[in-house]
Amino acid sequence: VALLLRDPATGKTVVRVKEAATDATLAVVRGYNRSFTPVKLATVADVNGNGVEEYALLARKPDTGEVNAEVRDGATSELIRRLWLSNECTPLDLASIADINGNGAPEVAILSRCGAEGNLRVTVKDVKTAEALNVLGF
DSSP states (O other): OEEEEEOTTTOOEEEEEEOTTTOOEEEEEOOOOTTSEEEEEEEEOOSSSSSOOEEEEEEEOTTTOOEEEEEEETTTOOEEEEEEEOTTEEEEEEEEEOOSSSSSSOEEEEEEEETTTTEEEEEEEETTTOOEEEEEEO
16 A cells, blocks of 8 residues: 655655555655645556566646656655656646557556646656657547
């Protein structure tokens, strides 16, 4: 079970991962950018080959509107990739999806409300390369 926690006093964001059956701590993932406010957390299949899943945190920087998803290693907290989204979009949700471009790495799908009309959009990004693979309009 992964839980996203943010200390309001320090702005530090951590992900604590526990074994549901035993309450044993499996991981504490740190290092997420303090200047960004967390929106959603998603588990991502192992990207760097160490056998441990990664954790993607979708967040927004309140003073600039910048939006990104930081993908960090579940064992070391190492930054795997930072995935940027257009500032014209308000982030709503994200999910990890299977590899669609055949490079062996998972993708993330980021749901956002964009533009003056507030249209719903899903941006699919490759976790390995940060490339935008598709934008789906709804």
